Amino acid sequence: MPLLPLILLALALLAPAAQAKSACVFEGTLQGKPIKDCSEIDLPVPVAEYRLQCEKHVDAFKRLGGEIRAYVAPACPKPALAGCKGAMGTPGTVYYYLASPTELANKQAACAKYGGSWLSGS
Template identity: 35%
Template sequence: MRIAAPLLVIGLFVAPAAWSANRACVIEGTISVAGSSTAVKDCMEFSSDVTAEQLKSSCDAVAQASAGFGGKPGKVTLMRQCPRPASGACKGLMGRPLDAYYYGLSADAIQQKRQACETSTAVIKGGTWSDGK
């Protein structure tokens, strides 16, 4: 029992750190546009520390966005990092410490994502495209 108590105390401090180690989320769902449904699997990965609440809030907001396109809210899975390889990735999405990974895209869709990633406006800084590895 003497050994168990200190281990329990250590566990109480270490466990929250392990739980907060998630910096990414996969969002899977279907988007309907002009009567055509498309399966979507994307992942957001923060390149800096983020609280569990911030991660969940950000991921849930993106998942809910698919409902605005006529689909159901996407399914969110939290994880340490986005799965690799991906079809492609936008590093520093919108000038933020956030990388977006895209999966199962056609060649045309990859080019569209790349163009959107790299485009800068007066308000939003473009990101850097990566092959998703």
């Protein structure tokens, strides 16, 4: 599974605490391609803790040749091209915005492989 989906799934595994719904948006370029993905969870997590988890992955993207900006939002932007809900048993959904049809097909296969539910045109 590529790095970004793993990072987004990791964000969905944060321990419960104080705020209900949170989203982490990743925008920029990765290896010369535009990217915009978002991970949304519906768990009580303190804003500061979630922001730290969201932003700490930017360095990993830079090492992969990316210029990514990560920020916290109350929810992922709508509409998205597609999404993957509950992969690896997480209580979150990852939304995709700028993927090609081939990339979406690969993401859909990965979603199914990890037990998630695919959401078309989310």
